[in-house]
Amino acid sequence: xxxxxxxxxxxxxxxxxxxxxxxxxxxxxxxxxxxxxxxxxxxxxxxxxxxxxxxxxxxxxxxxxxxxxxxxxxxxxxxxxxxxxxxxxxxxxxxxxxxxxxxxxxxxxxxxxxxxxxxxxxxxxxxxxxxxxxxxxxxxxxxxxxxxxxxxxxxxxxxxxxxxxxxxxxxxxxxxxxxxxxxxxxxxxxxxxxxxxxxxxxxxxxxxxxxxxxxxxxxxxxxxxxxxxxxxxxxxxxxxxxxxxxxxxxxxxxxxxxxxxxxxxxxxxxxxxxxxxxxxxxxxxxx
Amino acid sequence: xxxxxxxxxxxxxxxxxxxxxxxxxxxxxxxxxxxxxxxxxxxxxxxxxxxxxxxxxxxxxxxxxxxxxxxxxxxxxxxxxxxxxxxxxxxxxxxxxxxxxxxxxxxxxxxxxxxxxxxxxxxxxxxxxxxxxxxxxxxxxxxxxxxxxxxxxxxxxxxxxxxxxxxxxxxxxxxxxxxxxxxxxxxxxxxxxxxxxxxxxxxxxxxxxxxxxxxxxxxxxxxxxxxxxxxxxxxxxxxxxxxxxxxxxxxxxxxxxxxxxxxxxxxxxxxxxxxxxxxxxxxxxxxxxxxxxxxxxxxxxxxxxxxxxxxxxxxxxxxxxxxxxxxxxxxxxxxxxxxxxxx
Numbered sequence: 130x131x132x133x134x135x136x137x138x139x140x141x142x143x144x145x146x147x148x149x150x151x152x153x154x155x156x157x158x159x160x161x162x163x164x165x166x167x168x169x170x171x172x173x174x175x176x177x178x179x180x181x182x183x184x185x186x187x188x189x190x191x192x193x194x195x196x197x198x199x200x201x202x203x204x205x206x207x208x209x210x211x212x213x214x215x216x217x218x219x220x221x222x223x224x225x226x227x228x229x230x231x232x233x234x235x236x237x238x239x240x241x242x243x244x245x246x247x248x249x250x251x252x253x254x255x256x257x258x259x260x261x262x263x264x265x266x267x268x269x270x271x272x273x274x275x276x277x278x279x280x281x282x283x284x285x286x287x288x289x290x291x292x293x294x295x296x297x298x299x300x301x302x303x304x305x306x307x308x309x310x311x312x313x314x315x316x317x318x319x320x321x322x323x324x325x326x327x328x329x330x331x332x333x334x335x336x337x338x339x340x341x342x343x344x345x346x347x348x349x350x351x352x353x354x355x356x357x358x359x360x361x362x363x364x365x366x367x368x369x370x371x372x373x374x375x376x377x378x379x380x381x382x383x384x385x386x387x388x389x390x391x392x393x394x395x396x397x398x399x400x401x402x403x404x405x406x407x408x409x410x411x412x413x414x415x416x
Numbered sequence: 417x418x419x420x421x422x423x424x425x426x427x428x429x430x431x432x433x434x435x436x437x438x439x440x441x442x443x444x445x446x447x448x449x450x451x452x453x454x455x456x457x458x459x460x461x462x463x464x465x466x467x468x469x470x471x472x473x474x475x476x477x478x479x480x481x482x483x484x485x486x487x488x489x490x491x492x493x494x495x496x497x498x499x500x501x502x503x504x505x506x507x508x509x510x511x512x513x514x515x516x517x518x519x520x521x522x523x524x525x526x527x528x529x530x531x532x533x534x535x536x537x538x539x540x541x542x543x544x545x546x547x548x549x550x551x552x553x554x555x556x557x558x559x560x561x562x563x564x565x566x567x568x569x570x571x572x573x574x575x576x577x578x579x580x581x582x583x584x585x586x587x588x589x590x591x592x593x594x595x596x597x598x599x600x601x602x603x604x605x606x607x608x609x610x611x612x613x614x615x616x617x618x619x620x621x622x623x624x625x626x627x628x629x630x631x632x633x634x635x636x637x638x639x640x641x642x643x644x645x646x647x648x649x650x651x652x653x654x655x656x657x658x659x660x661x662x663x664x665x666x667x668x669x670x671x672x673x674x675x676x677x678x679x680x681x682x683x684x685x686x687x688x689x690x691x692x693x694x695x696x697x698x699x700x701x702x703x704x705x706x707x708x709x710x711x712x713x714x715x716x717x718x719x720x721x722x723x724x725x726x727x728x729x730x731x732x733x734x735x736x737x738x739x740x741x742x743x744x745x746x747x748x749x750x751x752x753x754x755x756x757x758x759x
Binding site for chain 1: 419420421422505509510511642645646648649650652653655656657658659660698702703704706
């Protein structure tokens with residue numbers, strides 16, 4: 130990476146391709162949610178009204194400290210819960226009103242890897258992504274195999290096809306999990322902390338891959354992450370959450386303000402701007 | 417990449433069915449009264465096409481009244497327990513789960529023992545009471561195992577284990593009140609035993625009823641097979657992919673419990689089959705539940721028929737409990753397959 134400092138960076142607005150001439154994919158309008166243990170008890174957690182948009186080919190990073198509402202927001206976007214108020218639209222259709230099958234054909238959710246109980250081959254796992262297209266008992270068709278094969282190729286996983294899932298490295302497994310999501314042929318990809326168990330090389334590789342998928346295959350990608358610098362480097366838009374509130378939405382340069390980040394993450398931070406116009410966050414001197 | 421197809425399921429099942437048929441013929445062949453394989457096959461064939469008057473009466477009695485009902489019962493018990501085991505392993509997300517883990521067998525045993533205390537020597541009472549005991553336990557564990565109105569794997573497991581040990585304590589207490597003969601019967605029942613057929617008018621009508629219940633419960637579980645594949649790789653993602661996780665869990669819980677109750681009420685608690693067979697079938701044919709459920713049913717049937725044949729004949733004239741034999745016959749196979757996979 131370049132080592133431009135804050136001093137020699139341009140002050141003009143960064144050259145980030147935010148206004149691509151691409152269609153609106155996701156529209157979140159004043160969506161809110163409240164979670165309570167039982168119907169009668171007071172809500173344990175609320176997500177204040179959040180509004181933002183995402184277009185085709187865009188990567189949006191959802192940032193915030195722990196318990197800020199990132200996963201809750203992702204649950205709403207995935208249609209697993211209905212917003213208390215407001216609307217979430219994907220390609221013009223309200224997510225909570227879609228039937229599960231249609232929804233799973235449009236939106237794919239990649240969560241932190243869950244432990245597999247019984248041995249499974251990589252291709253069997255990827256084929257599971259074809260579930261929303263299947264008929265009764267869902268025996269997979271030739272087309273399903275073709276799509277799963279394509280999905281695996283898109284993540285560079287052809288060679289992994291016949292391996293056992295439990296014998297993959299962290300990076301390989303993450304790619305296979307992504308391939309299962311791609312096999313759903315979605316237009317919107319949601320990823321919940323996909324870089325969590327990866328080393329820095331794996332993290333960069335995954336985000337490069339997501340960038341390429343967004344650019345070439347026109348996916349819209351939403352990533353929940355703790356990686357401020359990788360988010361800045363690879364995403365077009367940032368949604369910053371704090372204590373269940375959507376604090377700011379914008380390009381990395383618009384969101385990465387020192388005072389704001391310090392307040393949200395409760396740590397002394399400094400923000401520099403790199404030569405490519407993307408901000409970079411480092412730990413402040415007086416930690 | 418070779419996905420599972422219906423024809424592969426049929427081919428594998430047909431092969432296992434052939435093995436089961438061979439096991440049944442071996443079991444018919446062995447016993448105190450000598451009868452040749454040719455005689456067995458002609459007797460079966462004539463029986464099936466209804467030419468009863470051409471069958472020598474001693475053959476008819478040995479094959480149709482003594483050995484075949486016991487084999488049919490073995491098939492029913494083995495198939496039920498293995499299917500239930502495969503179901504519970506998915507439901508509880510635990511490879512160590514077996515059909516008895518949630519206390520269904522303890523509930524059945526308590527029902528049986530109560531019938532021995534209250535109404536001894538009433539024909540059919542022990543089976544009916546055992547099934548009632550299983551049903552009550554199923555309901556109780558269901559209500560204890562819910563969290564936020566939905567079945568939660570961990571809560572269900574804890575509720576079941578506590579229920580099982582509580583019921584076992586009551587059983588131990590009641591067993592001290594039994595007389596010698598009933599006590600021996602109860603001990604055999606707790607170990608699992610196929611020797612006692614109930615005194616019913618028509619054994620084959622009764623058998624048809626039992627197999628009908630099996631077909632409904634196992635069929636219900638099979639409808640959830642592809643959903644279970646997804647649930648096993650992550651509940652929330654399965655939900656997102658369109659699986660009604662709550663409904664699937666409920667169907668599997670009820671179906672697996674009914675299958676366990678069915679097996680236990682006719683044979684007592686035959687151990688090991690429900691744990692072992694699903695694992696062996698996974699090692700042989702993969703983890704896909706669309707194949708695992710039918711192969712487990714057939715594999716369980718094969719194991720019990722062979723184990724019961726050993727139990728009947730190896731220690732002749734005394735009979736050994738079939739439960740001990742299932743472990744004796746199954747464990748070496750299991751260890752062999754496990755080591756082969758590790759290599």
